Amino acid sequence: MSFQDKTLVCVECGDSFAFTANEQAFYAERGFTNEPKRCQTCRQSRKTQRTGGHSAGGHVSDSAGYGGQRALHTVTCSACGGEARVPFVPRGDRPVYCSDCFSQQRGSSGYSRAARY
Numbered sequence: 001m002s003f004q005d006k007t008l009v010c011v012e013c014g015d016s017f018a019f020t021a022n023e024q025a026f027y028a029e030r031g032f033t034n035e036p037k038r039c040q041t042c043r044q045s046r047k048t049q050r051t052g053g054h055s056a057g058g059h060v061s062d063s064a065g066y067g068g069q070r071a072l073h074t075v076t077c078s079a080c081g082g083e084a085r086v087p088f089v090p091r092g093d094r095p096v097y098c099s100d101c102f103s104q105q106r107g108s109s110g111y112s113r114a115a116r117y
């Protein structure tokens, strides 16, 4: 496969920038099909803005939470080995827990209001 440098226009600042053969190879390697929309400068500044310390990647549940009408995916709990259903698509690169183990992972504080058996 050979790539050729391309010139693209940044949607942010309107400047043209090079989408180099190297970058294209890099994108192709990662399976990206979209071309970059922003020049290096704009990408850099976006990155800096986004460094918010949220990188641990918690799937913070958006509005519905458990018990909602969301599509659930059945996975194997990494802690107890039981069947677990999670409201997101498991990535396979991090452990997935059933709701019991998940709440244990988060620590038991704040759990006292939950119904007891």
Ligand SMILES: [Zn+2]
Pocket (backbone or CB within 6 Å): 010, 011, 012, 013, 014, 015, 038, 039, 040, 041, 042, 043
């Ligand atoms: Zn730009």
Ligand SMILES: [Zn+2]
Pocket (backbone or CB within 6 Å): 077, 078, 079, 080, 081, 082, 084, 097, 098, 099, 100, 101, 102
């Ligand atoms: Zn479990």
